Amino acid sequence: MDPILAIAAIDRLATFGRGRLGVLLDADDSELRSTVLATLPESIEFVCIAARSPEAVAPAVADVLAARRRAFVVATSEEIGRAAEVAGAEAVIAKGHEAGGWIGEESSFVLLQRLIGRLRLPVWAWGGVGLHTAAACFAGGAAGVVLDSQLALTRESPLGKAARQRIRSMDGSETASLGGDLGAQFRVYVRPGIAAVDDLRAAATAIAVAEDRTQKLERWRSELLRAVGWSDPDRQALAIGQDAVFAAHLADRFVTVGGVVGAIQAGAIDHARAAQLESPLVEGSSLSISHGTRYPIVQGPMTRVSDRAEFAAAVASAGALPFLALALMRADEVETLLDETARLLADRPWGVGVLGFVPAALRAEQLEVIRRYRPPFALIAGGRPDQARSLEADGIATYLHVPSPGLLTLYLADGARRFVFEGRECGGHVGPRTSFVLWDTMVRGLLADFPAKADPTEVHVLFAGGIHDAQSAAMVAAIAAPLVARGMRVGVLLGTAYLFTEEAVASTAITPGFQSAAVSCVDTVLLESGPGHATRCLPTPFADDFIGERLALLQTTASSEEIRNRLEELNIGRLRIASKGVDRHPDYGRDPAAPKLIEVDADEQRARGMYMIGQVAALRNEVISMATLHANVSSGSAEALRQLALPDGPAEAAQPPAQIAIVGMGSILPGASDSATFWANIVDKVDAVTEIPASRWDWRQYYDPDRSAPDKIYSKWGGFIDDVPFDPVEFGMPPRSLQSIEPFQLLGLLVVKAALADAGYATRPFNRERTSVVLGAGGGGADLTAG
Numbered sequence: 171m172d173p174i175l176a177i178a179a180i181d182r183l184a185t186f187g188r189g190r191l192g193v194l195l196d197a198d199d200s201e202l203r204s205t206v207l208a209t210l211p212e213s214i215e216f217v218c219i220a221a222r223s224p225e226a227v228a229p230a231v232a233d234v235l236a237a238r239r240r241a242f243v244v245a246t247s248e249e250i251g252r253a254a255e256v257a258g259a260e261a262v263i264a265k266g267h268e269a270g271g272w273i274g275e276e277s278s279f280v281l282l283q284r285l286i287g288r289l290r291l292p293v294w295a296w297g298g299v300g301l302h303t304a305a306a307c308f309a310g311g312a313a314g315v316v317l318d319s320q321l322a323l324t325r326e327s328p329l330g331k332a333a334r335q336r337i338r339s340m341d342g343s344e345t346a347s348l349g350g351d352l353g354a355q356f357r358v359y360v361r362p363g364i365a366a367v368d369d370l371r372a373a374a375t376a377i378a379v380a381e382d383r384t385q386k387l388e389r390w391r392s393e394l395l396r397a398v399g400w401s402d403p404d405r406q407a408l409a410i411g412q413d414a415v416f417a418a419h420l421a422d423r424f425v426t427v428g429g430v431v432g433a434i435q436a437g438a439i440d441h442a443r444a445a446q447l448e449s450p451l452v453e454g455s456s457l458s459i460s461h462g463t464r465y466p467i468v469q470g471p472m473t474r475v476s477d478r479a480e481f482a483a484a485v486a487s488a489g490a491l492p493f494l495a496l497a498l499m500r501a502d503e504v505e506t507l508l509d510e511t512a513r514l515l516a517d518r519p520w521g522v523g524v525l526g527f528v529p530a531a532l533r534a535e536q537l538e539v540i541r542r543y544r545p546p547f548a549l550i551a552g553g554r555p556d557q558a559r560s561l562e563a564d565g566i567a568t569y570l571h572v573p574s575p576g577l578l579t580l581y582l583a584d585g586a587r588r589f590v591f592e593g594r595e596c597g598g599h600v601g602p603r604t605s606f607v608l609w610d611t612m613v614r615g616l617l618a619d620f621p622a623k624a625d626p627t628e629v630h631v632l633f634a635g636g637i638h639d640a641q642s643a644a645m646v647a648a649i650a651a652p653l654v655a656r657g658m659r660v661g662v663l664l665g666t667a668y669l670f671t672e673e674a675v676a677s678t679a680i681t682p683g684f685q686s687a688a689v690s691c692v693d694t695v696l697l698e699s700g701p702g703h704a705t706r707c708l709p710t711p712f713a714d715d716f717i718g719e720r721l722a723l724l725q726t727t728a729s730s731e732e733i734r735n736r737l738e739e740l741n742i743g744r745l746r747i748a749s750k751g752v753d754r755h756p757d758y759g760r761d762p763a764a765p766k767l768i769e770v771d772a773d774e775q776r777a778r779g780m781y782m783i784g785q786v787a788a789l790r791n792e793v794i795s796m797a798t799l800h801a802n803v804s805s806g807s808a809e810a811l812r813q814l815a816l817p818d819g820p821a822e823a824a825q826p827p828a829q830i831a832i833v834g835m836g837s838i839l840p841g842a843s844d845s846a847t848f849w850a851n852i853v854d855k856v857d858a859v860t861e862i863p864a865s866r867w868d869w870r871q872y873y874d875p876d877r878s879a880p881d882k883i884y885s886k887w888g889g890f891i892d893d894v895p896f897d898p899v900e901f902g903m904p905p906r907s908l909q910s911i912e913p914f915q916l917l918g919l920l921v922v923k924a925a926l927a928d929a930g931y932a933t934r935p936f937n938r939e940r941t942s943v944v945l946g947a948g949g950g951g952a953d954l955t956a957g
């Protein structure tokens with residue numbers, strides 16, 4: 171940023187800002203930092219340092235401390251968080267993948283868990299924070315939350331009309347992170363036709379193949395500086411987060427920055443309190459009763475992993491609901507698996523996971539077997555309500571993955587009642603929205619769109635993506651609290667966590683090699699074959715090959731479909747190598763003596779396997795039993811919620827009572843029927859004094875320029891208000907009563923109404939205990955008549 175502009179902005183902040191103030195500085199821009207710190211007004215107490223590498227943290231924090239300011243560090247990874255701790259920062263802000271601008275791979279949900287668990291410093295959350303997820307941050311132990319894109323449509327937001335329009339129509343899928351191949355991700359708003367974004371994409375690919383890493387990052391940074399801006403969204407890249415999807419609702423409901431902040435603060439405490447009382451994930455919850463399981467926990471279908479009856483039996487014995495993954499299995503394989511499972515599970519509940527998008531003939535084959543065995547449950551990924559309805563007609567309770575708020579509205583209208591909301595941090599194929607963004611949107615959608623007269627107990631909601639222990643489950647419980655209060659049934663669906671169980675290996679769902687790779691994992695990568703086709707995996711040699719091949723293909727003239735097909739081909743058979751340690755025999759089908767599968771040794775498994783896994787793998791480093799896993803998630807989360815220290819009264823009670831803010835004004839004045847017109851009149855030097863209008867009284871009868879003339883007035887001028895329409899019914903007054911009411915009172919009602927509306931209170935809830943209206947009236951009212 172230009173230092174002159176930065177200093178001017180800081181001066182405005184210091185002049186007009188109230189309360190505790192701070193600035194955010196880029197750790198890589200040491201020149202700007204020294205200029206700003208040298209001239210920083212005393213009233214600016216905090217300096218946040220946004221660092222993209224751990225090495226950049228120490229010098230920046232040292233400068234801030236030398237300037238006697240409180241240092242916060244924005245961390246997109248654990249390494250940056252640790253560097254902040256060592257450098258003496260006061261707090262760390264965990265900035266998740268869903269936020270706008272510079273980001274890392276981990277979502278706020280996962281990064282928050284990671285940093286809270288591993289750092290001694292207080293940790294704040296940045297990214298995906300909304301009315302419901304703020305409660306999750308609080309329940310998970312965050313010290314505070316950061317709001318930015320969420321405030322884009324508030325009254326105070328400086329954004330122009332064009333940017334506002336784009337943000338207002340968002341559904342959460344309109345942003346993308348660019349620069350992943352460079353290891354320097356940056357999130358912007360992307361829609362076809364924004365040249366700056368197309369150029370950025372092309373630049374990212376071109377820079378990624380360049381040799382020197384420092385040079386690469388410098389070039390990428392300068393491309394971004396050129397492309398990013400806020401004034402012209404047709405030509406510039408808006409650096410907003412997925413969470414800008416919350417902006418329209420928050421601004422419509424809470425209008426001002428203060429309104430949104432107050433609502434988020436109050437919501438966090440209210441949700442946490444409700445979750446504390448209800449503990450939605452305890453044994454015997456309404457969802458577990460409906461499932462017939464001990465816990466409201468579901469094991470999600472996992473291709474090439476949950477394809478063993480013994481694994482399903484272990485999950486069921488430990489009190490959760492298991493799902494087999496049928497993936498691309500042919501009828502005979504499905505038959506064998508269902509037959510074994512039905513016998514082994516007997517009367518315990520279980521389900522099948524099918525993929526809604528497999529070729530129609532294969533789906534028909536699978537469904538024919540499913541209908542014969544009638545498992546109590548099914549789950550369709552990428553499916554539609556009609557597919558669920560047809561299984562439900564056969565008595566199979568069927569869950570649908572719902573990836574977007576638009577689909578939720580359609581599915582609800584179509585009668586669907588069982589939903590899985592799975593965020594981008596999950597293992598395997600991922601959708602665009604992170605768990606926080608998806609969950610907040612979906613909870614709001616369910617509360618708003620579920621018909622008032624329908625039976626809420628029919629609604630079954632499974633939260634998935636990044637859930638694996640007491641802390642993460644407590645966070646989900648806080649998000650889900652309003653659904654539970656409405657009578658809906660909620661639970662959690664886990665995938666990755668099961669890869670860390672003793673039973674996963676004992677039941678041969680995965681090999682010991684897969685499990686040890688999982689245990690030693692420190693992060694995950696996304697393998698993207700094309701837009702909307704991404705798979706989360708361990709960063710193994712195969713992942714490197716895939717990324718290298720992708721970059722090479724991007725340099726060619728191949729179409730995106732050709733690239734996708736080529737990359738998908740690379741994936742074939744790789745998951746089985748990782749999970750089961752076997753590969754297809756090269757001569758199978760040609761040589762009658764060749765078996766279908768051959769074992770691969772540990773080195774080959776590691777080199778060629780694709781280890782699908784979710785982000786929480788990086789947070790887990792031990793193998794436990796399924797019983798322990800379930801107990802942690804269920805009773806562990808209830809215990810974590812119980813231990814939360816909540817303020818006694820409502821959230822606002824803690825605020826100092828004697829501060830007054832004027833947040834709205836209304837007026838009816840001569841020549842101005844509202845405050846905006848009055849202000850415009852002042853600015854334009856409009857003289858609102860006129861000759862006494864004939865509609866009031868005829869001045870000619872009383873006027874005499876001679877000041878001493880008895881019973882006469884010597885002025886024929888005055889300030890007169892125009893006729894004011896007044897609808898008594900709006901205020902609950904019988905029209906006939908108007909004649910006997912002093913017109914000043916009626917004007918008073920209108921002015922108060924305008925002042926409340928100006929504060930945004932016409933359309934949003936507000937604290938009536940702490941709101942007052944100061945009313946002033948002047949001038950003669952004697953000649954006013956109501957009629």
Ligand SMILES: Cc1cc2nc3c(=O)[nH]c(=O)nc-3n(C[C@H](O)[C@H](O)[C@H](O)COP(=O)(O)O)c2cc1C
Pocket residue numbers: 469470471472473475495496497523524550551592595596597598599634635636637663664665666667782783784785786
């Ligand atoms: C190895 C693996 C394979 C998966 N295969 C499928 C699948 O075939 N069908 C499906 O609906 N989900 C699949 N998933 C997703 C899981 O069912 C579940 O939704 C996800 O793992 C939950 O997120 P988590 O991994 O953060 O717990 C898979 C996940 C993993 C880790």
